Amino acid sequence: MSGINKVILVGHLGKDPEVRHLDGGVTVASFPLATSETYNKDGKRVEQTEWHNIVLWRGLAEVASKYLQKGKLVYIEGKLRTRSFEDKEKVKKYVTEIVAENFTMLGRKSDFEQSPTATIHQAPAERKIEDEFTIGPSDENGDLPF
Amino acid sequence: MSGINKVILVGHLGKDPEVRHLDGGVTVASFPLATSETYNKDGKRVEQTEWHNIVLWRGLAEVASKYLQKGKLVYIEGKLRTRSFEDKEKVKKYVTEIVAENFTMLGRKSDFEQSPTATIHQAPAERKIEDEFTIGPSDENGDLPF
Amino acid sequence: MSGINKVILVGHLGKDPEVRHLDGGVTVASFPLATSETYNKDGKRVEQTEWHNIVLWRGLAEVASKYLQKGKLVYIEGKLRTRSFEDKEKVKKYVTEIVAENFTMLGRKSDFEQSPTATIHQAPAERKIEDEFTIGPSDENGDLPF
Amino acid sequence: MSGINKVILVGHLGKDPEVRHLDGGVTVASFPLATSETYNKDGKRVEQTEWHNIVLWRGLAEVASKYLQKGKLVYIEGKLRTRSFEDKEKVKKYVTEIVAENFTMLGRKSDFEQSPTATIHQAPAERKIEDEFTIGPSDENGDLPF
DNA sequence: TTTT
DNA sequence: TTTT
Numbered sequence: 102m103s104g105i106n107k108v109i110l111v112g113h114l115g116k117d118p119e120v121r122h123l124d125g126g127v128t129v130a131s132f133p134l135a136t137s138e139t140y141n142k143d144g145k146r147v148e149q150t151e152w153h154n155i156v157l158w159r160g161l162a163e164v165a166s167k168y169l170q171k172g173k174l175v176y177i178e179g180k181l182r183t184r185s186f187e188d189k190e191k192v193k194k195y196v197t198e199i200v201a202e203n204f205t206m207l208g209r210k211s212d213f214e215q216s217p218t219a220t221i222h223q224a225p226a227e228r229k230i231e232d233e234f235t236i237g238p239s240d241e242n243g244d245l246p247f
Numbered sequence: 248m249s250g251i252n253k254v255i256l257v258g259h260l261g262k263d264p265e266v267r268h269l270d271g272g273v274t275v276a277s278f279p280l281a282t283s284e285t286y287n288k289d290g291k292r293v294e295q296t297e298w299h300n301i302v303l304w305r306g307l308a309e310v311a312s313k314y315l316q317k318g319k320l321v322y323i324e325g326k327l328r329t330r331s332f333e334d335k336e337k338v339k340k341y342v343t344e345i346v347a348e349n350f351t352m353l354g355r356k357s358d359f360e361q362s363p364t365a366t367i368h369q370a371p372a373e374r375k376i377e378d379e380f381t382i383g384p385s386d387e388n389g390d391l392p393f
Numbered sequence: 394m395s396g397i398n399k400v401i402l403v404g405h406l407g408k409d410p411e412v413r414h415l416d417g418g419v420t421v422a423s424f425p426l427a428t429s430e431t432y433n434k435d436g437k438r439v440e441q442t443e444w445h446n447i448v449l450w451r452g453l454a455e456v457a458s459k460y461l462q463k464g465k466l467v468y469i470e471g472k473l474r475t476r477s478f479e480d481k482e483k484v485k486k487y488v489t490e491i492v493a494e495n496f497t498m499l500g501r502k503s504d505f506e507q508s509p510t511a512t513i514h515q516a517p518a519e520r521k522i523e524d525e526f527t528i529g530p531s532d533e534n535g536d537l538p539f
Numbered sequence: 540m541s542g543i544n545k546v547i548l549v550g551h552l553g554k555d556p557e558v559r560h561l562d563g564g565v566t567v568a569s570f571p572l573a574t575s576e577t578y579n580k581d582g583k584r585v586e587q588t589e590w591h592n593i594v595l596w597r598g599l600a601e602v603a604s605k606y607l608q609k610g611k612l613v614y615i616e617g618k619l620r621t622r623s624f625e626d627k628e629k630v631k632k633y634v635t636e637i638v639a640e641n642f643t644m645l646g647r648k649s650d651f652e653q654s655p656t657a658t659i660h661q662a663p664a665e666r667k668i669e670d671e672f673t674i675g676p677s678d679e680n681g682d683l684p685f
Numbered sequence: 686t687t688t689t
Numbered sequence: 690t691t692t693t
Contacts, residue, residue, distance in 0.1 A: 136250035261690035396574035407686035428542035
């Protein structure tokens with residue numbers, strides 16, 4: 102039976118999206134997203150920031166690379182995926198990413214003046230499971246995509 | 248400004264919850280949760296399973312250890328948290344976990360015969376950010392909690 | 394700027410889906426869904442059930458009518474939509490519905506023996522806003538679809 | 540068995556929160572929230588706005604009345620509840636509301652300068668089901684709270 | 686009108 | 690390591 106694997110984030114991009122074109126012409130974009138939480142500790146206001154690795158595929162990657170930039174506030178919906186790779190020293194490592202399924206730009210209108218205002222969805226024909234595509238450090242130079 | 252960091256999962260426990268009592272009497276429970284996705288690839292039905300590291304604190308940990316077992320179907324709501332630790336060889340590693348905020352047991356009644364049927368929430372006074380508590384491999388014996 | 398309008402439900406169908414074919418060949422299905430919450434009141438276990446009006450369009454309606462029946466446990470994701478209509482006495486009324494965007498069958502396998510096990514999504518080309526289609530009492534016979 | 544009844548909204552307040560104090564000193568706040576969706580229809584950009592009736596109880600109502608105003612952008616999490624009431628003519632009517640469980644203010648920092656930046660949760664002891672409290676038109680003057 |  |  103099927104399960105549910107859903108992530109909902111609202112946060113700011115830590116960097117501009119990094120776009121890559123895989124063999125076969127598939128586009129992948131990725132960027133770090135920060136979600137901050139503020140709480141009181143001994144009467145003081147403390148902020149804790151969590152960083153998330155966001156990955157977008159194909160059309161969604163192209164829209165993201167066009168409209169999202171470092172610092173923008175964005176709503177992202179996607180699913181968790183943990184994948185393994187070998188680093189430069191051939192050590193097996195794991196990274197957990199959020200594979201985006203759709204996103205919506207939030208924040209001041211001026212931030213997105215030439216941009217679409219709708220929620221951007223993963224295009225339909227593109228909704229396959231992406232695991233055949235091995236992106237990441239092991240393919241290229243051992244650096245994390247984030 | 249605050250962000251949103253929310254995870255929603257429906258899946259089966261891969262193992263019984265593992266319960267630990269930290270110094271100071273704080274209870275932590277953890278277990279792996281599988282969410283399966285089925286899709287068609289070249290006309291064949293393929294199943295892909297994603298494994299998630301679930302962590303529960305205090306009262307929620309105690310309820311989980313009492314009512315959840317390997318194989319059970321459960322709805323879990325929580326937030327993502329990536330933490331670092333050093334493995335036995337002093338190599339810095341990262342693990343992404345879902346810190347549960349509430350859960351609901353799903354599935355056949357017989358699966359939960361002596362159990363409560365309500366959604367179990369993290370008790371209020373317990374809703375602090377848990378980062379002061381360094382659980383995990385480096386503290387104790389080098390094993391991942393998962 | 395765009396907003397977010399998302400509903401996540403896990404519950405049981407109160408009736409079999411009711412299927413209608415609109416002019417133009419568009420299929421619409423609808424059914425009531427019950428979500429139950431259990432809580433303690435003065436030491437007694439009390440159950441409170443909320444009923445939701447679920448609406449599905451086109452391909453999603455067809456899949457639902459094929460695989461969902463009264464009593465089944467289902468995960469539904471969709472959006473809220475409130476629409477007005479006139480009842481038999483020409484009184485303007487409002488009804489709030491959940492327009493489903495995808496669903497996943499949960500529960501025992503035997504419940505879904507000949508059914509697909511994947512999450513069912515609204516097909517892509519079908520992802521338009523449905524407000525041109527005025528279904529409901531005023532069109533036909535004054536009965537609520539629920 | 541318990542179900543799930545969850546709503547996630549990001550939108551703008553249509554009015555300032557309206558605060559009421561029930562007998563017994565319980566505070567209730569309510570306001571309309573707009574979520575907009577933009578889509579293409581025959582090559583033209585069309586915006587469709589959905590209005591939601593938000594209700595907040597006790598401490599959450601008090602925080603909302605203090606920090607939220609007409610026009611602000613807010614993330615709201617809650618559950619659906621449909622209740623009936625009699626209007627001035629003693630006609631039974633239904634209204635579906637979102638009972639907020641927590642909210643987070645989004646948007647420009649200047650919008651919330653003297654405000655907390657954390658997600659505001661329904662305080663724990665307050666997490667009861669609210670159906671003993673009959674708020675709404677029938678109690679007072681026949682007007683919808685929205 | 687569901688389910689436990 | 691789950692489940693169907």
